[in-house]
Amino acid sequence: MLIQEHFSLRNHNTFHFDIYTDFFSAPQNEEEIIEVLSDVRITDQALFILGGGSNVLFKSDFKGLVLKPNIQSIKVIDENENSVWVEAGAGIDWDHFVAWTVEQGYYGIENLSLIPGNVGASPVQNIGAYGVEVMDVITQVNGIYLDTLEPFSFKNKECKFSYRNSVFKNSLKDKTIITSVQFLLHKQGELSTDYIGIKEELENLGELNLANLRRAIINIRESKLPDPEIIGNVGSFFKNPIVDKSIADKIIAKYPEAPHYKVSENELKIPAGWMIDQCGWKGKTIGNAGVHENQALVLVNKTGKAKGEDILQLAKKIEESVKTEFGIQIEKEVNVI
Ligand code: EPU
Numbered sequence: 001m002l003i004q005e006h007f008s009l010r011n012h013n014t015f016h017f018d019i020y021t022d023f024f025s026a027p028q029n030e031e032e033i034i035e036v037l038s039d040v041r042i043t044d045q046a047l048f049i050l051g052g053g054s055n056v057l058f059k060s061d062f063k064g065l066v067l068k069p070n071i072q073s074i075k076v077i078d079e080n081e082n083s084v085w086v087e088a089g090a091g092i093d094w095d096h097f098v099a100w101t102v103e104q105g106y107y108g109i110e111n112l113s114l115i116p117g118n119v120g121a122s123p124v125q126n127i128g129a130y131g132v133e134v135m136d137v138i139t140q141v142n143g144i145y146l147d148t149l150e151p152f153s154f155k156n157k158e159c160k161f162s163y164r165n166s167v168f169k170n171s172l173k174d175k176t177i178i179t180s181v182q183f184l185l186h187k188q189g190e191l192s193t194d195y196i197g198i199k200e201e202l203e204n205l206g207e208l209n210l211a212n213l214r215r216a217i218i219n220i221r222e223s224k225l226p227d228p229e230i231i232g233n234v235g236s237f238f239k240n241p242i243v244d245k246s247i248a249d250k251i252i253a254k255y256p257e258a259p260h261y262k263v264s265e266n267e268l269k270i271p272a273g274w275m276i277d278q279c280g281w282k283g284k285t286i287g288n289a290g291v292h293e294n295q296a297l298v299l300v301n302k303t304g305k306a307k308g309e310d311i312l313q314l315a316k317k318i319e320e321s322v323k324t325e326f327g328i329q330i331e332k333e334v335n336v337i
Helices: 030-037 094-104 198-203 210-224 245-254 272-278 308-326
Strands: 004-008 020-025 047-049 062-067 074-079 083-089 138-145 151-155 176-186 242-244 261-264 267-269 289-291 299-301
Touching: 030 062, 030 138, 030 176, 083 094, 094 210, 198 210, 242 245, 245 267, 272 308, 289 308, 299 308
Parallel strands: 020 062, 047 062
Antiparallel strands: 004 020, 074 083, 083 176, 138 151, 138 176, 242 267, 261 267, 289 299
């Protein structure tokens, strides 16, 4: 049964909202995807392509088809003495893929350990953490156009990657389904340990190597970020805003300890989590929705009974406080459906 009707998405969104979709399908290859999209029951329906459900907030039940590509293969497509080209299916759990690369001794995505979601979603918002972004290692993204059902292959440049952004969130939004992603990884390499906290964590683990760096990243993430299996969340709820230097300078004059990163000559990035924390939100709860105790950028389904609206109301209050205190309008990172 390729298409299921009136299907609960509770286990397919990491907020664990108990919401339903009219139709659901998790096809395992390109042929099945085309078969589902050609089915007469759904040709006029709204369509939503779901990855790991770790970056979406459903406001209510979904009227239409939720399609979750479940392509699971990992293939080495080319290699030489130093490098390896790997193609991974869209449905593979991102962290399983990272674990596999580390086991093989392939360098490149170890800093992206434990990010929730699937391989197919990783290019959409150009996932990043601890000094590495997935755009650094993606060589090609393969998929199918939803209107013509024709295949496409985009090289890295054509994906127009930037901070938490790509062509798949802009001109191609809702127009494609990603089926696999190709990565260029290396058989030896430099480990990226400059992000604050990594070196300290590594000291407790002994030798600096690929497996220990993965372990260090996992330890850091587990100490700051809640496990969605235990408490529903979507990681960073907001993006870190990029602001004009003049605005950043005023903030730094008032808060000399404010963390900030240079983006260009005239722009700086100020962590939204820090601003939300300064506004006193860390650990606060309103009804069923809350702000995580260890990382104010993360909103949580505190009681397990929250609905999309509960989280959105809390988010609105947080946006207002940050605007009042810092004069900055922060934007959501999560995809609201
Ligand atoms: N900070 C606070 N209070 C907080 C949270 C942060 O003062 O409640 C301060 C920290 O002390 C630090 C700075 O803000 O000085 C930055 O915090 P952190 O290193 O935790 O990173 P972030 O900017 O809040 C980003 C990504 C995360 C990623 C981390 C590590 C975004 C929107 N988020 O968070 O990504 O794991 O860096 O690289 O860019 C995700 O996208 O789901 C995610 C978790």
